[in-house]
Amino acid sequence: MKKRSKLWLTVVPLYVFTLLFVLGPMIYMVVLSFQTRAEVWGVVNEFTLDNYKNIFHPVYLQTFAESFKLAITSTLFIVAIGYPFGYFMAKLSPVWKKRMMLLLMIPFWTSSLIRMYGWIIIFRANGTLDKLLMGLGLTQSPLKLLYTYPAVVVGMVYALLQFMIFAVYSSAEKLDWSLVEAARDLGASPWQAFRTVTLKLTLPGLLSGVILTFIPSMGLFFIADILGGNKVVLVGSLIQDQLMKAHNWPFAAALSVALMIMTTLMIALYKRVTHSEELEGLL
Amino acid sequence: MSETILALRNITKHFGNTxxxxxxxxxxxxxxxxxxxGSSGCGKTTTLRIIAGLETPDSGKVLLAGADVTGAEPNKRDVNTVFQNYALFPHMTVAANIGYSLKLKRADKEVIRREVSQALELVQLTGYEKRLPSELSGGQRQRVAIARALVNKPSVLLLDEPLGALDLQLRRQMQLELKALQKQLGLTFIYITHDQEEALNMSDRIAVMRDGRFEQIGTPAEVYDxxxxxxxxxxxxTANxxxxxxxxxxxxxxxxxxxxGCAGAADAGHTFRPGQPLSLAxxxxxxxxxxxPGACGLPATVREKSFAGGMLRIALALQDGTELVASRHGIDIAVEPGDQVRVTWDPAHAVPVDVEAAV
Incomplete structure (x- = not known):
């Protein structure tokens, strides 16, 4: 009995916290998205669907399409780099696994905003990268990479790669390597064994890595702002602009709800494909 | 008449400094x-993995049906393994597990289906095609692992302690089934175990392994007697x-x-010099x-009496402290702990051991 009462002490604050700071704001946001913008400041309590209709305006649809394009491009690069990285990390000796983990964690000790400013120094005209390439004689003039689409992709990959690595790593770590040996023993070439056994069994990690990188890359507006100038406008930037600059809170709320619905759909799809309850690498 | 299917020639292997x-x-x-x-760590699993191609020996040769396969990839060898932990693919059904090797060979779908159902029949699991390994009991997983390795009809089947994880009763039953299967299909089995009873029950020949060497290779009767x-x-x-x-x-x-005292053994054709050190079992x-008191025998003290497995086990201590165990069917032996007795045996039932080492 005593144990039980103590358990309550730990569970109740958690519920209160979740209700207050997660569910509460979410309900507020959904309510807000059906309200009408007040003429000067704030909202008036008048039900409308206009905020959602507005999303389908070509300009905003274009923004969604751009965001998707950037998210897909970034995610493809992240998969290409992060999957092999996580896979081979799982094969390291325990000591090296710990070292790698530490190396991957260290960047998190600095604000991601500051790390993005670091990329400005590298990418700007006559910056570190230009100097290096020109010094090696590979390019003749500055590349002017800053404020371009590739710069934004690099920033996204850099900011989100760890999530993919950890997701793949945690799933490859659990892999029973004797299964790969069994496949080889039964006549599979290394590639066939990888395709039919390793890849299939690390798929939950890969897919959760995709979700963990794809969803944030739709909303990481500060990367697009810092490294893309005003050229790359994402859903995240749009929401921020509507909220902070245009003061159109209901429309910002509707955009957020739309983004949330897409996210939920992706997680539902993940559960359907992998039959798993949790995202690999999250727990 | 007989034909050598597998030969190992002077295989050595290091892992690090060991x-x-x-x-x-x-x-x-x-x-x-x-x-x-052999007991664990004697090198038996490593030997098996070298035959399968999952390890490469430092030196020596592996010959399969006369061909040198020492450096060949595991998928290029006509050998299949039943792994100790079964290593069934958890994401595939029983049928997909068993049909895996056939599918790799691009066999016809209908052929695969037929071969799989035949293999399942052999291991008495007909109707389990659509199950996942996680839905099977230990014994059933074991059977699927055997069916998966058999379906390919390998020239040699390697089994790494396949019954180790099963309970005693199931293990006995599977021993009989495996032996019957092997005879019925005329397959070559190389079987690993640390259970001497299992080895004696099933094998045509036993290779007793210790510290990376074979101590003795022979029929169960030779090795036992x-x-x-x-x-x-x-x-x-478990001899004295x-x-x-x-x-x-x-x-x-x-x-x-x-x-x-005095102890005797059959000389097994060896010549011994008086005074020479000798061990006998x-x-x-x-x-x-x-x-x-005149017969060749040894004075001993009874230490304890216990009854186990239908046998009365009497632990004795000789004068120099050496332990000796006697066992009897039945419980009508009139000795009690503390008694002074004299033990002997028919020399025909004792054998000199470590003779080569002693000379």
Missing amino acids: QVLRGIDLEVQKGEFVTLL HPRTSYVARFVG VLTGCVAEQKDGVVRMTCAG VRSEQVEFTTD
Whole structure:
């Protein structure tokens, strides 16, 4: 009995916290998205669907399409780099696994905003990268990479790669390597064994890595702002602009709800494909 | 008549600074059931993995049906393995697991279906095609692992302690089934176990392994009745091993003095010099009690009496402290702990061991 009462002490604050700071704001946001913008400041309590209709305006649809394009491009690069990285990390000796983990964690000790400013120094005209390439004689003039689409992709990959690595790593770590040996023993070439056994069994990690990188890359507006100038406008930037600059809170709320619905759909799809309850690498 | 299907020639293997295999030689005939018997860490699994191609030996050769396959990839060898933990693919159904190797060979779908159902019939799991490994019991997983390795009809089937995870009753039953399957299909089995009873029950030949070497290779009867070394005698027959000095040799019997008495064994064709050190092995059920003080025998003190597995087990201590075990069917032996007794045995039932090492 005593144990039980103590358990309550730990569970109740958690519920209160979740209700207050997660569910509460979410309900507020959904309510807000059906309200009408007040003429000067704030909202008036008048039900409308206009905020959602507005999303389908070509300009905003274009923004969604751009965001998707950037998210897909970034995610493809992240998969290409992060999957092999996580896979081979799982094969390291325990000591090296710990070292790698530490190396991957260290960047998190600095604000991601500051790390993005670091990329400005590298990418700007006559910056570190230009100097290096020109010094090696590979390019003749500055590349002017800053404020371009590739710069934004690099920033996204850099900011989100760890999530993919950890997701793949945690799933490859659990892999029973004797299964790969069994496949080889039964006549599979290394590639066939990888395709039919390793890849299939690390798929939950890969897919959760995709979700963990794809969803944030739709909303990481500060990367697009810092490294893309005003050229790359994402859903995240749009929401921020509507909220902070245009003061159109209901429309910002509707955009957020739309983004949330897409996210939920992706997680539902993940559960359907992998039959798993949790995202690999999250727990 | 017989045909060598697998030959190992002087195989050695290191892992780091540890030498795991110290020169393994083995010839296996087609259709033979050979067991590698040894305690854990003796190198038996490494030997199996070298045959399968999952490890490369430092030196030596692996010949499969006469062809040198030492450096060949595992998928290029006509050998399949039943892994110790079964290693069933958790994301595939029973049918997909068993049909895996056939699918890799791009066999026709209908052929795969037929072969899989035949394999399932062999291991008595008809109707389990659509199950996932996680939905099977340990014994059923075991059968699927065997079916998966059999379906390919390999020239040699390697089994790494396949029954180790099963309970005693199921293990006994699977021993019989496996042996029957092997005879029925005329397959060559190389079987690993640390259970001497299992080895004695199933094998055509047993290779007793210790410290990366074979101590003795022979039929179960040879290994059990004529152990060549004290290790084999203890490990396979759980025999008593006594050490002393040769007293005399005549009429095919060698007698030695040890522990304040006399012990005899059949000389097995060896010649012994008087005074030479000698070890002999005698199994507990051969040890008898005598009241004749003139007979060749050993004075001993009864330590304890216990009843186990239908046998009365009597632990004795010889004068020099050596432990000796006698066992009897039935419980009508009139000895009690603390009694002074005299033990002896028919020399025909004791064998000299470690003879090569002693000379």
